[in-house]
Ligand SMILES: O=C(O)COP(=O)(O)O
């Protein structure tokens with residue numbers, strides 16, 4: 001029997017799965033770097049560092065130029081500047097990946113309950129989902145700082161399962177990175193991955209998942225073809 005057979009809900013990742021947010025990160029990070037007298041960096045460099053939340057991102061970005069002690073000495077100032085820049089442009093440069101809305105609508109029409117779990121701070125996430133018209137699909141949204149631990153820890157996924165009153169085997173996680181897959185494996189949730197996002201420079205084929213789907217709409221079709229519950 002397919003691991004998707006009993007699925008009743010889906011947990012969808014945000015950056016790299018629903019939205020191409022690298023252009024937003026690019027503007028915010030280079031705004032922060034300019035304040036610290038650092039040269040701009042490229043979108044390609046940033047895409048390798050996104051996925052493990054803001055603290056990790058800022059440490060990685062500063063670590064391109066500075067040793068660990070200097071990074072820590074400037075961390076608070078850099079984080080403050082980064083958040084200020086990000087919130088001032090949040091969503092203005094980011095775009096939906098193909099068939100995201102169609103995929104969410106199809107999942108919902110199939111009777112699945114939907115949650116968004118991202119490592120992005122919740123203060124960035126809530127206005128971004130609203131701006132892009134995606135907030136209406138989600139009953140539950142957790143950011144990277146909503147709970148004591150973020151992905152790849154299983155806690156956010158386990159929390160959604162508890163919120164929905166479902167077993168982990170009934171809740172599929174869909175994401176673009178090994179963080180999503182590791183969190184899902186640790187929680188006992190089935191997991192599907194998309195190949196177009198940001199996987200720390202690694203091929204998605206090297207990530208342990210229950211399937212790779214080209215779009216969220218394809219995820220919806222796959223789940224529909226495998227579920228035994230109507
Ligand atoms: O902001 C990040 O670090 C990545 O966020 P994600 O979990 O939505 O991919």
Ligand SMILES: [Mg+2]
Nearest residue numbers: 013015016176
């Ligand atoms: Mg992601």
